[in-house]
Structures are given as C-alpha cells and as structure tokens.
Amino acid sequence: MKVSRALLAATGVIAVSSSSAFAIEAGGNPQTKAGILIGASAGVPPPGIYMFNQEFTYQANLTGPGVNTALGGSTKTGVQAAVDVQGFLFVPGWTFLGATYDAVIAQPLVMDSVGSPVNAQAAGMHNTFIVPVELSWKLADSGFVVKTGLGIYTPDGTVTGLYGTGNEGSPYWTFQPEIIVSYLKDGWNLTAAIYEEFNTRNSVSQYTSGDILHADFTATKTIGKWTFGPVAYYYGQVSNDSCSATCAYSTGTMLNPQRFNVWAVGGLVGYDFGPANLSVWATQEVSAKASNPAAVAATGSDFSLIPQGTTVLATLSYRLWGPEQAAQPTSMYHK
Template identity: 30%
Template sequence: MSCLAGSGPAEAGSAAQPGQSVGLPVGAQIPHGLYWITATNFGVRQTTPGVTPLNVNTTTLAWSTPWELAGARVQFFLGAPYSAVAPQDSAWQSGFGQPLLAGQLAWDLGNDFGFSYLLGGYFPSQTRFTTQTSSLTHRFALSYVGNDWNLTAHLFYGHFLGDRPPPGAVYPDYMNLDLTATRNFGKWQIGAVAFGSTDLPTGVASYRPQGQIAVGGLIGYNFGPVNLQAFVTRDVIDRNYGGRDTRAWLRAIVPLYQDKREAAPNRTLVTREQSQ
C-alpha cells in the first residue's frame, strides 16, 4: 500500500504493504485457534522539497481451523488497515484502506519445515491516497522453525482486477519478498529482517515503476501468551519513490482461543510439533 504521488500517471504501488509479514513464520502451521494480530508502523521518506511521513495501522483476525485439505491445515484471515500520510509536509490525510479476506493452506513438510499458499482478495477503498481498485493476492511462504530459529521467505504476487481506476492512476501488478532470520533465546526473539518490492510492467510508457529494498533488525518478547515484536527498517535502495524510507514497526499477537496441546512455549505462531 502506498500513497498516490508524482506527475502524469499516478504511482500506486503494492496493495500489500512491503515488509508487513517479517518476523512471522508464515510458512508454518498456526496452532488451532483464533488470534488477533495488531500492528502499527510509522516512517518518514526523505522526499524533496519536504519529507513524507506515513503511518499504517492494521488489525487482523486469524483462524486456524481443525480442517485439512490436500494434507494442509486450512486457515483464514480477515484484515483491515487505517492509514495517515502527509505528502511532502502538507496537511495530514487519513482513512481506512482496503479490507483483505484470505484463505491459506499450510503444510507441515517435516524436519521443522513448513510451506503455505495464501489466496486472498483486497476490496475497493474510497480513501483516495491509497489503492482503490480490488485485487487478488497470491502468497507463497517457506519457513524453517527448528532449533529456536525462524528462517522464512515470503513471496507476494498481486494482480489488480478490471475495476476502473481513478483518473490519472495506474495500478501495476507487483511482487514483494519479505525475509526473516531470527532466533529465540528463552522468551526473547532477536534477529535480522529485510524486504523488497517491485512493480511489474504496465505497458504505460509514461509510468515510472516503483521498487525498494530495505533491511533492519527485530527484537521480540513472549509475555505468555501475548507476543510483542518491534523492528526498525531502512531503505538501502529505492526506485521512483522520491527518497528513502526509515520505518519503526510494532506488532502484538494475542490468542483469543488456542489449542493448548499444540501451543509451544516461547514461540510465535508455531506448533509444538514443528518446534521439536
């Protein structure tokens, strides 16, 4: 998700905020139960002539069902963001972004590896500085969660549907990649994170495709049962964003209901079987 900016065709960017899943073992099965995941991030992009601050807040319900399909655990997600932006030091604008409804299949591959595939849809939004057109999101994740590690690669592919975009806007398909390499030390989680994003070709000659690569560090603590994670990221490469972004993130994972037989101590949404 990014704000509209630029001259000529507006730059729209990814419907899924790059970096939104770092720190989570999204390839692994979630213990059966219902979870509330709330996150906020605030960052400043060094644009010219003024900086552009952006705040994104998301709340997500995750349901790990007792059902299986093709050997995979069936999981569902419902999310909604609320964002605020002040383009180049102008007045703040705020509003709800695009709601997401998604289903996921998560396979336990054995030897502490897990793989998941998610298919979801973003619904149209009337908030004019965010993406307004509906789209599909495909997500593929591979996680290793053995020996207190979380090594995860999470690939996003977004495809915009045939809704008519606002005048002057171009909505490119996109790919994002979120990377996590953290280790648990008792109740603590410490490690490195990174993410990248790129617009895919649009066929519009005057459109300037956006892209970025960011790196950072993460620290988390398991209060039992609530998990908190904090991380900071900084762009090392940006393309057509007008400047590099520095961003602070905070996430809380709260189990509303959880099958205690599967819940592993000092883990972040990982089953006991995968932690052994």
C-alpha cells in the first residue's frame, strides 16, 4: 500500500502559490499551489489517521505584457517562495452511496518575495484548508477510481495592509470543488485531477478575484519500492475579476490580468520506506501568458503580469493511527 499516493489523493494536500502580486487582485495569489495534486490518485488508504508534511520552493521571474508597462522593461523581476504544509487525512472507514469517505485539514505557512522594482516580502500563515467530505468510488476490478470532493479555504490567515492582501492570508473564502480520475493497476498511476477556485469578495477591499481552473497530470510506475514518471500541470484564470462602486481600487480591474494560462512539465520520483513514504517532484513552467483586453481597449496598454519558473516539492506521508485489524486493499495498489 502506497501511503503517499493515497494521501496525495486528498485535495487537502494544499499549499499557497506564491504567484506575483499581480496575478489576481493586487497583492493576492491563487489560493492553491499549481500542481499540488501531482502524484495524487483517486484512491483512499485503509481506515486510520494519516499525517503529511510538504515542503516546496518556487523560483520564477515575472513575464507578460506588464514587463514593459508596469515594470519598465525589467525582465528579471524575481518571485521566490518557501512553503511548509502540515496536514491530516482522516479515513473513518465509512461508505456512502458505494463510495469511501475521507476528510482533510491542512495548514500552509509561507515566506515569499518579489524583487525589484516591486520589492515586496511577506511571511505568515496562509488560510487553513478544510475538506469536510471526499468520496471515492472504485469501479469494480477495472483499475479505474473516481473521487470527488469540496475543499474550503477559511479566511483565518495572516492579513495585513490597506487592502488586506499585504501578507499570506486572504480576507475572503475560497470554495474548491474537485474531480479526480485514476487508473491504478499493475503499479501504474495514471491520474488527471481537475479542481477550480471560486472566491468570495475581499471583505477589506471589496474586490472579487476571478475563478482559477487547475489540472494536474500524473503518469507514474511503481517498481519495488521506487515510483517514477512524468508529470505536468495547467492553471489559468477563467472568469473576470470584479470591482464594484464600493471597491477600494480607483483603477478597478485595469491593473490586473483578467486571463492567464500557465503550463508546466516535469518528473516525479518516490521511495517507500515502509512506515513512511517520500516523494519529490520538479516542474518547469514552459508557457505563461497573461492579458487584460479591457485595459488595452481603455488605455492602449496591458499591465498584466504572471510568474514563470520552477517548482521543487517534497512530501513525506505516514500513518499515525489505525484500527488493529484495518482492512487492507487487495487490488487498488500494487507493487
């Protein structure tokens, strides 16, 4: 039984993305790190309480039309992040409509910075991520497994600044539904994880950031204690921001991109130590585009920016407690 594969299947294995201060609302970030469900599957481990520890670094430069307009031509404005996530996965052994139930809670801690000429730094607690329900259906012995669930970011992170976006917390709720489809057989993990962020209005600035769609892809093979294979991810903004008459920004949505699309490719390697499982994946963003057509129409200029860079993420997962005679899966996971 590959514990980390099952743990990563939980949407709660989440960390904040340190995208630039211009990715959505000025000073804000997508709530979920792009690619966070890489290595995941739709499977669920045996009943018990599990813990996972995640560490990742993100190193990037800002790109997009705003390099010339907002940054004065600076093509080396760096974006750096170091993130730690502590989380728990609860599998009580319940079933509902033929599906296995689980729940997750995760707490990210973030330190990040944006270089000159932005010159911004922050360190603090990101919003707590709670998944009150996930349901996983195993489709007979076909090897196919489907999982669906709903994650919620609570506005309890470190919030500072005039607009509430001066640190790692966000003064609004984010709801994140998910669907994960996996083929798990003969050591293969072929998985597509699709999830989307829906944000409520910022209670400080009254700005509402657009919806962000994520898609993470895994194609790994387990041989003995080793797991390896290619991975990829996509994330992009799929609806416009909104800034009402009571919004704190006099420029409205003009300075922030209303659409962005980022693609990344990379690889994963993991090792099963027995009581714990370690996996590491790395990706390079090969395409990053951002735009604000309304700004171009109104001003003739586009100030949109998006980071493009490299992520290295490590996950250590292990079982804290389980019933003495917890049922062991017979066909979901194979070595």
